[in-house]
Amino acid sequence: MRKVSTRILNISGNVVTVRADGVAYEELAEISASRGKSLAQVIRLNKDLVYLQVFSGARGVSTGDEVRFLGEPMRVGFSDKMMGRIFSGSGEPRDGGPAILENLTEIAGPAVNPSKRIIPKNMVRTNIPMIDVFNSLVESQKLPIFSVSGEPYDELLARIALQAEVDIIVIGGIGLKYDKYLYFRNTLEAGGALSRSIFFIHTAADPIVEGLMVPDLALAVAEKFALSGKRVLVLLSDMTNYADSLKEIAITMEQVPSNRGYPGDLYSQLASRYEKAVDFEGAGSITVLAVTTMPGDDITHPVPDNTGYITEGQFYLRNGRIEPFGSLSRLKQQVNKDTRKDHRAIMDGMIQLYSQYKETEEKRSMGFRMSDWDKKLLKYGGLFESQMMDLKVNIPLEEALDNGWKILGECFKPEETNFRTELIQEFWPK
Template identity: 55%
Template sequence: MAETVTSFQGITAIVGDIVEIDVAAARRMGLMPRNRELALIEQDGRPFSLAQVVRLAHDSASLQVFAGTKGLSSRAGIRFLGEMLRAIYSENIYGRVFDGAGRPIDGGPRLADDRRIAIAGPTVNPMSRILASRMIRTDIPMIDVFNCLVESQKIPIFSVPGEPYNALLARIGIQADADVVVFAGLGLIFDDFHTFRQAFEDAGVLSRTVMFANLASDPVVERTLIPDLALAVAEHLAVEEGKRVLVLMTDMTAFADALKEIGIAMEHIPSNRGYMGDLYSQLARRYEKACDFRGAGSVTILSVTTMPGNDVTHPVPDNTGYITEGQFYLHDGMLDPFGSLSRLKQHVIGKQTREDHGALMNTMIRYYAEGTEAEQKQAMAFDLSDRDRRLMRFAAAFRERFMRLDVRQPLEAALDACWTLLAECFTPDEVVIKQSLKETYWPEHADTRPQQELPESS
């Protein structure tokens, strides 16, 4: 960094991790601080911490101190560095781990001579985008069969604390047929961060992965910068190298909470449940980086959004739902087919996938819904018909073969497994699917009669 030589003492207040400075005093010394500019805080002649300008007014400015303000004196000096935070970008970043200030934290070699790129740039002009039309295979049946992940899509995983959403995100990162995976961890406990890194390393995909991590013990301001760092690198990989990039972010609720904490420290007027009024814009700035670039690669964003109290009306999931193109709903350790939705799946189903995909998907979900209704009838001690029992058998097998998170099947094998389950529970005449599809895909050795049901007591 090309540092501005002049340092000045102009701290007027310290609130939390925010320091207020006298801009007029800085201007008298020929300093012109800019919004988002980096500064070095020095105390007793030694570097204390990096800081970033987060608010700039006519006569005052607010700086977020990366390392916190504990032990900081109002007589500390401030040295503006003359540039914004930048991300390292080169072929040497694969397999590396960076913190929220863009510094390597994996003990690997320094990257001081590598190129640095600006972060938090504008989103792509819609006229330069291509309509999403290519599928990203994950080998997870509840995604590939029922809610396809499409290149350039932005889609969250809605869940609650305690659910295995991080394990699911790691599996997708390992199994997805993307060229590069860019991981962004926000406020992670060390065990979760270590699990992600170990999972990528054990699966042999670390060489196509770039990781940015902010741990729960790290500075809050870095938590707000992690998405910008990750997305800047992803965008350059897509535009300059033509890569199909999958960005994984967890947890965006921690990102929003960090914005709220900074806003409260700066005495901003809160909006819904203490979050700032620009929460929608802050989330949209990041999610809208998802893009299929004309003549280049693509950026696809898959994030985790935890819902406190499983409340979908909470400001973070509520605002996220207006920005993104569907959601995956994870609860009770399974992806719920009723709460999940991919609004772009129609662009690839039957076009990039088998001709039976659309009809089979709809039929399986319809029978599963009827099966859960039959289970409710049984729970309320209603009489069950033979069809009810077969639907219940179908629903139980559907959960076991498709909804469990440890199930891994290529799309074609999963479609064949759907036909097999239908043949186990119903006759061809009972299954409402186009006859030509049944003639082509119905299992050859399947009995035309459904298998006998287990006794009611089972």
């Protein structure tokens, strides 16, 4: 029998309190308000007091509204029919199509046993030299894109989604601007990838609490597909909005804030989502790419800071380019030894020279005299930025490596670089 309560005791922020017995922690309830029905989730039990977080927000909820407990936690369907479909932050269709009620599974399921994980071994090719050559993306990796607002991070995500060799793309939008959502959909459609994409979209116009479910929904569906053998890429934008929603609920619940108002369990909350990235032995995999906007370009802000400790590296997007310094793929060593024998040498060698260019650039701006070597570096830096770093460059890894040698050949003599003689003989442009 489903329990019903007809008297709401407190309404504070997006949290309402009712009296009820036998209610389970994290159970769902439905509130029938004058504006329509809304889902809510139990976030605290204290004797017969039940605290509910209302997904569509408590605005317009009356103390006389009916709260009906559904007797089950949040679940999401999983079916091949989800391809190309768009769902809201509470898992309901937002494209007018039918709801998916097959194979309902609980979201935020148990963690993977570490002893069942395998060392990642497959590279995900993106045709972006700054990723493929310098910080290879690896299947089952969890990687954020750190950037300030205004950088083309959604464009970067969409491009990776289109070009990455994966079976299924799950896009989770948290506080996404409506036009960005349209952009994602149209870009994937134009690229012919819509039929293998699933969207869970919470836009900036939707109630903020609803965004809290998006990562769990997206990852639960991804996990199901991965277990059935699919390689799934999960794109989340933007996890800072997610953290801000956590903050809002925590403050409403009068939790003691830890750092800049964020709750003390921010690390655990983010980690349990990112750690869903996995390569299942004998089945598929989940790779997670997530945008983390940094308020004020501050990498020590709690959200990017906690994220950095959780993820396996980060892409640092600045001035429309992926910065070679600060960007890191912790898993690249697992894959870049098997691509081409000059891959690691180019990766290290070109970055070392680029870092020398940066120093020279600094000296130049301070008015120091430029030596011949400095002039060579300046030329190199220019070519490196336009032919490797520019996000418009769209070439496979091998071509990018060849191009790297070409740039080196144009700027330097072989003995001026640190490359092994054997590689120079084979690859240096004649």
